[in-house]
Amino acid sequence: MLSEKIQKILLEVQKPGRYVGGELNSVIKDKDSVAVRYAFCFPDTYEIGMSHLGMKILYSVVNDRDDAWCERVFAPDNDMEEKMREQGIPLWALESGDSIKDFDLIGFTLQYELSFSNVLNMLDLAGVPLYSKDRPDLSPIVVAGGPCACNAEPMADFIDIFMLGDGEETTDLLISLIKKHKELGSSKLDFLREVAQHKGFYIPAFYDVEYNEDNTIRSVTAKETAPAKAEKAIVSDMDKAVYPEKFIVPSIEVVHDRVTAEIFRGCIRGCRFCQAGFLYRPIREKSPEVVEEQCKKLCETSGYDEISLCSLSTSDYTGLQPLLNSMLDWTTKEKINIALPSLRVDNFSDELMEKLAVVRRSSLTFAPEAGTQRLRDAINKNVTEEDVMSTVDKAFMGGWTAVKLYFMIGLPTETLDDVAGIAQLGQKVVDEFYRLPDRPKGKGVQVSISASSFVPKPFTPFQFEPQDTQEMLAEKQEHLMNSVTTKKIKISTHTTQTSFMEGVLARGDRRLSKVIELAWRKGCKFDSWDDQFKYDKWMEAFEETGIDPAFYANRRRDYDEILPWDHLDYGISKSFLINENKKAHESVTTPHCRIKCAGCGSNKLNGGKCDALSKA
């Protein structure tokens, strides 16, 4: 299936297994018997993309249909890209080995802002014009979804259709629509006109944006068939949502190589910094029986010996105890390990810990996020120091000697005292270990502190906040390092340059499209890889386009400013976000959604239903 030309270069690059397909459970169809061909593109390497759950779900959604074939495409690594350009080989899809240029739909998932330049690079490698306006025909249509679609404006000029919210149903609908319009022989415009009328689609070309003298937005006006606000789509019943019975089992090692079971969507916590916590609302739980059945099936068809129970806050799942009890019966027997990412320190029980250590002991990571109670209150991370201490107690008594703690620096209202508080909390954890008479013997304690830099994101209460400048972040990082007095605490931080770029793109508007294009032309790609990120090239691109990046990253927005994403409706009302922002500045917390509904507004998307209330 792979052309001779491709085969010839495969042995000249690192890890050729990334480019050949043929993995167990990958889907091969007869291209002449399908009406729609879909290239699902992940704008990063195979190892990262193959870890992504959304791709597995949407791969099933499309391939469950007889009339469509979804194939996978990843960003080739630099050595491969060089060979491809040298030999004139366009980007191909793994299943068929065919060039994706002739596919009907080319879909990108935008998981992080720093993958935007890779989208352009992949389009270029495929031989597809970058700009939507330069692609007049009905195929290929370039679509994009994922969390960054919530402020897709920086990519607006390149993408024909953004898919907002859950993609299970909208992807299926999109396939039907393009099939219909291909049969009708419609123009691209006719097709887009129909798509715009459906919930969950946003066509950026159907909105005119005007700007004020001070560069803020004056107005966003819908035209053609587009609604004034494009609303995100949601799957209302998780038990009925499409979930794959088979995962593709990569033949080479990838980052997350295991069964992933999604147990609920949304989050009850409302941490003010967390975009995912708001974007995926309202809460929709999958029932434990369905989760277990899906896990069983997936283990059988994949042969994996690890299951990850995935969500934004796994210990908040109401069915966790019964699920674990029931699953451990067969997972222990079959030597399958259950991993629970995203645990909270305030409801991590002894029982839970015992269950975690049954087959293999995984690492323990907790996220207090901020070093002092005042700041934890301001960001609404409803966790106390006692919670942290009692959790590490349990961990140490359970035999763990290494814990990882996640923090952020650069949070709104943060002072240097808050930063020093991170080191102090780390020290208290170390002291706690040595205070325990029953601590694990013969081993020292290791506390790893990861302090990433906060980036304000759309659809969060902090969407109005200025991001700390790089100078401020650097000062805080140094202050943190200086506040640590023991070798038992290890600190890692992020480069401030990447956080700055992430901040610019996260809250950018569509004027940034030309900056992204220019930066890509200057060689920017794989921006999320520290060793490949070219800050200077990005800054040149800003300079040459006359755009000030600090306007997007470091500026406080008024509550009544029109934000670039205000015409997208994710269910969360702006007044709720404003109210939460005000409370943050007063260090006042908001109880989680099971204690009291905070009135974010997202339940209107699900006919007023939210599992935080119905399963409280």
Place this chain on the structure above:
Amino acid sequence: MRSVRLNFSKTGRAIYISHLDVNRMMTRAVRRAQLPMWYTEGFNPHPYIAFALPLSLGQESDCEYMDIRIEGDMTNAEIMKRLNSTLPEGIKILSVGSPVHDAKDIAAAQYFVKLVFENEEEASLFCEKAEELMNAEELIAEKPGKKGHRKIMKQVNLIEMIFDKKITCAGSIVNLQCSLAAGNSTNLNPTLLVETIENCVGIHHKQQYVVRKKLITKNNENFR
């Protein structure tokens, strides 16, 4: 508990899967096939799986061998049927039996190498020179080796590791059939042999196909 030796082939897209990844793949395959595997005891239990001789990335083979240990009395035919129904494209179990030889007994491997050159002239020149070079007393190549903990380049005489060879030429294609030293102590990869000859002659192939056909023990038996 009994030991079972599986003979499998690696062809097509599967040739791009490295030895380490084949190991991982097989660990999952035996789980999917629900073979009654014997698990190692200890902190991190895993099924016992061992391979006779690693194969280089990009080479085909009909003679890959994997040993597993199973509990109970599942038949060899059933093991083969179950595994073959769940292996990815390009990996196929050819036979299942009890181990006869020890992996340590492997002394040589037989390869077919097909080289495609730019034109007939290059192919016949290569053929002629290769014949000469492989019949000489010495053919020196550099191989990465170790001296203590240091990594160094070692000079090795390839002639001592070539047991048998036959080279023919047809148009722009050269076929080389050879038995080369294989196993833990000395091992010659056919790509190193080709590369060394090509460097001496000063011409290089456009494309290369390598197939491992057989493993041979020090008593000159077929490894089973």
